[in-house]
Amino acid sequence: MVYINELANHVDQQAELKGWVYNTRSSKKLIFLVIRDGTGLCQCIVNKDDVSDEVWEKASELTQESSVSITGNVTADERSVGGHELHVSDISVFQVADGYPITPKEHGIEFLMENRHLWLRSRRQWAIMRVRNEIIFSLHEFFQNKGFIQMDAPVFTGNAAEGTTTLFSTEYFEDQAYLTQSGQLYGEAMAMAHGKIYTFGPTFRAEKSKTRRHLTEFWMIEPEMAFYDLDMNMELAEEMLAYVVQRVLKNCSEELDILERNKEVLEKVQAPFPRLTYTEAIELLNSDKTRQMLDEMEASRKSEQEKLLEEKEKLEKEYGQAKKGRKVQIDKRLREINMRTDDIEEDLRNIPHWREKALNIKWGEDFGGSDETILTMHFDRPIMVHGYPAEVKAFYMKRDAQDEKVALGVDVLAPEGYGEIVGGGQREDDPDILRKRIQEHDLPEDAFRWYMDLRKFGSVPHSGFGLGLERAVCWICGIKHVREAIPFPRMMGRLYP
RNA sequence: UCCUCCGUAGCUCAAUGGCAGAGCACUCGGCUGUUAACCGAGUGGUUGUUGGUUCGAAUCCAACCGGGGGAGCCA
Numbered sequence: 001m002v003y004i005n006e007l008a009n010h011v012d013q014q015a016e017l018k019g020w021v022y023n024t025r026s027s028k029k030l031i032f033l034v035i036r037d038g039t040g041l042c043q044c045i046v047n048k049d050d051v052s053d054e055v056w057e058k059a060s061e062l063t064q065e066s067s068v069s070i071t072g073n074v075t076a077d078e079r080s081v082g083g084h085e086l087h088v089s090d091i092s093v094f095q096v097a098d099g100y101p102i103t104p105k106e107h108g109i110e111f112l113m114e115n116r117h118l119w120l121r122s123r124r125q126w127a128i129m130r131v132r133n134e135i136i137f138s139l140h141e142f143f144q145n146k147g148f149i150q151m152d153a154p155v156f157t158g159n160a161a162e163g164t165t166t167l168f169s170t171e172y173f174e175d176q177a178y179l180t181q182s183g184q185l186y187g188e189a190m191a192m193a194h195g196k197i198y199t200f201g202p203t204f205r206a207e208k209s210k211t212r213r214h215l216t217e218f219w220m221i222e223p224e225m226a227f228y229d230l231d232m233n234m235e236l237a238e239e240m241l242a243y244v245v246q247r248v249l250k251n252c253s254e255e256l257d258i259l260e261r262n263k264e265v266l267e268k269v270q271a272p273f274p275r276l277t278y279t280e281a282i283e284l285l286n287s288d289k290t291r292q293m294l295d296e297m298e299a300s301r302k303s304e305q306e307k308l309l310e311e312k313e314k315l316e317k318e319y320g321q322a323k324k325g326r327k328v329q330i331d332k333r334l335r336e337i338n339m340r341t342d343d344i345e346e347d348l349r350n351i352p353h354w355r356e357k358a359l360n361i362k363w364g365e366d367f368g369g370s371d372e373t374i375l376t377m378h379f380d381r382p383i384m385v386h387g388y389p390a391e392v393k394a395f396y397m398k399r400d401a402q403d404e405k406v407a408l409g410v411d412v413l414a415p416e417g418y419g420e421i422v423g424g425g426q427r428e429d430d431p432d433i434l435r436k437r438i439q440e441h442d443l444p445e446d447a448f449r450w451y452m453d454l455r456k457f458g459s460v461p462h463s464g465f466g467l468g469l470e471r472a473v474c475w476i477c478g479i480k481h482v483r484e485a486i487p488f489p490r491m492m493g494r495l496y497p
Numbered sequence: 498u499c500c501u502c503c504g505u506a507g508c509u510c511a512a513u514g515g516c517a518g519a520g521c522a523c524u525c526g527g528c529u530g531u532u533a534a535c536c537g538a539g540u541g542g543u544u545g546u547u548g549g550u551u552c553g554a555a556u557c558c559a560a561c562c563g564g565g566g567g568a569g570c571c572a
Contacts, residue, residue, distance in 0.1 A: 025531045032531055045530075064522090081532080099507080104533045105521050106509050110564055166570085182572090207570055208498080220572065331520070335510075342502085346566075349501085368568080411572095420572060468572030482572095493564080 005039035007074055007084040016071045017042060017086060020121070021062050021097075023104055031059045033088075034081065035070060036121070044070050044086040051089060058091045064103070065121070067094035106335070116488060117497045127255035128484055131248055132473045136200075138247035139221050139467075142240055143198045148223060151190045153183025153199045159447035166206040168216075179204035184464060185396070185451055187224035188427060191462055192454055198223040210492050212481040213369070213419055215470060217490035224464035230408040230426045233463035234384055237412055237422050238271040240467070241382060245269040248476055261478040265415070268381045273412070277387040281367075281375055285358040290374060294355045298348065305344045308337050366392040373417040382421070386410040395437040398426040398461075410465070418475040424465020431455035 002015040019037030026032065031046040046059040062068065072088040101111075102118055112119045119125055143150070156170075156177045167178040183199040190197045199222045206216065223236065245266050249256070256263055276284070284290060315334055354370040361371060366388075376383060390399055390407040400406035409425030428434045434455055438448055445452075473485035483489040488497065 023533075025534055027528055027531070027534090029529055030531075032534090034532085043532080047529090079530080079532080099523075101507070101522090103508065103522050106533095108509070108565090110504095111508070113564095203572080205571070209568095209570065210565085211567065214571070218572065331510080338510095342566095346502090350567080366570095369571095423572060466572065471572055 001069075003039040004035070004037050004042045004082060004084075007042065007082070007086075008076075010074045011076050011084070013074055014071065014089075015074050015086065016069060017044070018069045019067070021064055021066045021068060023064065024062060026060065031056075033059065033062060033068075033070070035068070035086075036126075038126075041081045041123070042084055042086055043080045043082075044072060044088050046088045046091075050087070055088070055091050058093055059088070061096055062091075062093070063097050063100065065097040065100040065118075067097070068092065069094070113483065113489075113494065114496070120487060123258055125484065127252075127258040128473065128477050128479060129487065130255045131252050131259075131477050132469070132485065134248050134252050135244055135469070135473060135476065138244045139200070139240070141247075142243045143196075143223060146196070148196045148198050149190075149194045151187075151194070151197045151199060152201060153180060153186035153190075153222075155180050155202065159444060166208075168204050168206045181205055182466065183220070183222050184224065184466065187222050187464055188462065189450070189454055191224040191226045191464070192458070192460075195227075196223070196225045208492055211369075212483075213471060213474075215482050215486065215489055215491050218482070218486065219469040220466045221469060222464060222466040224462065226460050226462045228426075228463040229461055230386065230410060230463060233424060233426065233465060234275065234386065234410050235271075237410070237424070237465055237467075238273045238382070238384065241273075241412065241422070241472075242269055242271045244472070245476060256477075259477050259479065261476075265380075266476065270381070273382050273384050274379050275384045275386065278385055278389065278406075279363065279387065281385050282361060282363055284378060285361050285371055285374060289378070290358050291355065293377060294351055294358070294374070298351045301344050301347050301351070305341060305348070308341055308344075312337050312341075364389045364391060369419060372413050372419045376413050376415045376417065376419075379415065382412050382414050384410055384412050386425075393425070395441045395443065396427050396434070398428045399433075408463075412465075414471070414475040416475070416478075418471065420468075421471045421475060422465050422467050424463065426461065426463040429455060429459045429461055431459065 001018055002010055004017065004019070007015065017035055017037060019035045022034040022036040022041055024031065024033055029048040033044040033046065035042050035044055046056065048056050051059075069092045070086060070088055071090040072086040075085050075087060076083060077085045100118070101115055102122065120129065140150070156172060157180050158172075158175070158177060167181055169176055169178050171177070181203055183201060183203070187197060187199050190199075199220075201219065202217055203220050204217050205214075207214065223240075225233070225236070228236070246269070249263060249266055253263075256266075312334060350370070354374060357368060358371055358374050361367075367375070375385070386409065387400060387406045388409045388411075390397065390405055393407040393409050397407040397409050400408055407425065409423070411420050412422035413419060414421045428437065431452060435445070435452065438445055470482040470485040474480075474482055477485070479485065483491065483494075
């Protein structure tokens with residue numbers, strides 16, 4: 001048995017492929033079977049003159065997603081998907097599939113989500129999962145090569161640690177337990193044992209968010225380092241992101257092509273990233289530069305909309321007299337136009353609100369989604385915003401020695417509107433200040449006994465951050481929604497399949 | 498919780514108060530290399546649910562159910 005991605009080593013030889021029928025086409029004496037085996041696609045040609053009646057009969061009965069073993073001679077052929085073809089001599093059928101729901105045409109998101117278990121077989125989803133795999137693998141490699149130890153934080157926790165977000169609760173024998181929203185506090189304990197550690201695991205948030213950036217269950221990589229200050233933390237974050245992106249470019253070129261990802265944008269992801277303080281970010285949002293950029297954006301959307309509507313009118317006039325083939329083309333183009341104009345209309349509704357919010361945002365307020373998008377639009381690579389108002393950040397964040405109102409936190413914002421993919425900072429290491437913060441936030445001191453011990457026995461300056469895996473996958477793949485960045489997404493109203 | 502858009506054949510959509518339609522999928526037939534192949538024919542409907550307005554409702558109104566996008570919150 002040979003895998004499709006190894007066919008280059010078997011040109012002009014007999015090979016047996018095992019896989020599933022991705023698509024079929026036929027004429028009187030030829031049947032084209034596109035086979036997928038998990039490693040790629042390969043077109044197999046059955047020629048009636050070259051095979052037995054029995055094999056021809058089997059080939060003509062095959063339907064989409066039927067499982068087969070196919071034997072034949074491998075040839076190199078530029079015309080074909082993947083560059084190779086199999087000239088079939090024998091077929092054995094595991095199962096003829098009946099009525100596979102995901103046809104090679106367009107489908108709506110509700111239908112696809114209901115069939116997520118099958119959707120994963122489609123080409124784009126296949127490519128996304130391969131990129132996700134490369135991201136995970138390169139993250140492990142990055143940290144392992146730097147001497148980080150991977151350790152695991154618990155999923156069950158006994159308290160609503162940070163007191164901010166809404167957690168899922170569950171029964172834990174006679175007690176109540178929560179599903180973890182972050183491994184960070186445990187990461188700090190582990191860093192005091194090993195120096196540099198990272199955790200990689202699922203986290204859970206019961207927030208009722210229905211947006212393209214939110215899941216209720218998602219994966220985070222959280223490094224935590226003893227003796228790192230905020231600057232060292234930021235250097236590590238940008239080095240990590242640059243490493244991962246360059247690895248994906250190197251090893252997932254075909255996948256990025258399938259996803260039609262603009263690689264030039266990714267090639268620019270090299271350290272150092274632009275750094276700006278929260279104060280500078282606020283000034284940028286308030287600036288004329290931002291106003292101008294949004295005005296230009298609005299104008300260009302309007303002219304694009306006009307052009308599309310003109311084209312639509314023309315196509316609709318043509319439709320009546322068009323032949324069938326042309327009608328299909330027109331239908332397809334009209335659907336594209338409708339989708340794009342819907343997006344434009346939404347932008348046009350939103351831009352005035354964005355402008356309003358950005359121009360009027362004041363020091364002390366947290367960024368909204370639109371503010372993050374606007375900030376990143378000014379740059380061509382991810383940016384690092386640091387020095388947030390302490391008020392909007394978590395209790396454990398260390399304050400700036402120069403300015404009590406400022407917390408030593410950093411967010412990395414991805415370009416093209418993908419928003420916050422990394423959040424972190426330097427942790428408070430002074431036991432007295434930390435105890436005061438816990439009290440100020442009305443948190444249960446008893447639950448933090450172990451956390452306070454970390455400041456009692458050899459406290460050191462330390463820092464860390466969390467990378468949201470699905471958001472990173474989204475950004476690197478250039479896809480619209482985190483639900484496509486994880487095999488089985490969990491979000492509001494979605495627990496099946 | 499709030500704002501906004503949507504729900505028509507298995508799937509994607511059209512029908513803008515007047516006979517519910519097309520493409521794909523499926524079945525049958527045609528085609529000697531197809532690339533979401535193509536060409537011809539056939540099968541396929543309680544227009545999300547309930548109520549209202551009207552001579553007449555997929556279309557207008559109300560409530561509910563389901564979904565998309567967004568706000569808040571966040572990675």
